[in-house]
Amino acid sequence: MSATAVSGVVVDSWAAKSRVRNAVLVVGLTALTALSAQVSIPLPFTPVPLTLQTFAVLAGAAALGAERAVLAQVLYITLAVAGAPVLAGGASGREEVIGATGGYLLGFVVASYVVGRISAAGASTKTSTTALAYVAGSLVIYSLGAPWLAYVTGNSITWAIANGVVPFLIGDAIKAVAAGAVLPLAWKLTDSK
Numbered sequence: 001m002s003a004t005a006v007s008g009v010v011v012d013s014w015a016a017k018s019r020v021r022n023a024v025l026v027v028g029l030t031a032l033t034a035l036s037a038q039v040s041i042p043l044p045f046t047p048v049p050l051t052l053q054t055f056a057v058l059a060g061a062a063a064l065g066a067e068r069a070v071l072a073q074v075l076y077i078t079l080a081v082a083g084a085p086v087l088a089g090g091a092s093g094r095e096e097v098i099g100a101t102g103g104y105l106l107g108f109v110v111a112s113y114v115v116g117r118i119s120a121a122g123a124s125t126k127t128s129t130t131a132l133a134y135v136a137g138s139l140v141i142y143s144l145g146a147p148w149l150a151y152v153t154g155n156s157i158t159w160a161i162a163n164g165v166v167p168f169l170i171g172d173a174i175k176a177v178a179a180g181a182v183l184p185l186a187w188k189l190t191d192s193k
Contacts, residue, residue: 009065009120022068029060029072030079033108034086042089046163047100048149049088054168055175057108058115058137062130062183066116073108080105103148104164107141114140119183131180138172 036052043050061069076086077097085092088101097105115137122129142165150160 009063009116025064026068026071026075029056029064029069030075032056032060033072033076034079034084037086037088038090040088043167046167047153048104048145048164048168049101050168050171051088053088053108054138054141054172055179057112057141058134058175059179059182061112061115061137062119062133062179064116065120066113069112069116070109073105073112077105077109098152100149100152101145102152104141104145106148107144110144111137111140125184127180127184130183131176134176134179135172138176 033053033056036056039052041050057069057073060072064072080087080092080097081094083092087096115133118133118136119130146160146164147157149155149164150157153160155163
């Protein structure tokens with residue numbers, strides 16, 4: 001087994017590390033996060049839309065590792081603040097970033113670190129541990145998103161959990177199962193683990 005495969009990060013088993021390769025991976029995950037935000041279904045009872053972002057963010061973190069995934073999410077937020085229409089529904093701007101979903105965006109950064117570190121320890125090689133890493137990342141996102149949602153909207157934390165967490169749990173469970181299936185398959189394709 002090569003030294004790069006030991007890192008537990010799928011992409012490190014595919015090709016030698018380089019600055020250009022890392023930059024391409026970071027920009028690629030940023031683009032994937034932005035594209036997944038455009039698959040957005042507004043829900044009438046909450047300012048938090050249903051998107052595919054958590055799958056992109058967390059699967060990206062498991063595949064790329066903490067450092068690249070964190071950089072990708074910081075770049076994503078920076079682009080949004082700068083006015084690029086990368087947020088859900090094509091939104092952008094500082095006010096959107098610090099608005100009702102701002103805690104979830106910050107959660108993307110922290111969860112990328114957590115899931116990336118868990119995966120670097122080898123969790124992305126098995127279905128069950130990949131799914132658990134995804135659940136851990138989701139908990140991080142919710143733990144930052146719900147309190148911020150409560151603060152910005154002036155509602156209670158109970159309201160924020162009922163409107164900013166509970167409606168998304170079934171979808172996140174499905175995404176965890178999907179991530180649990182996809183990443184170990186990627187390892188099998190690389191023959192590195």
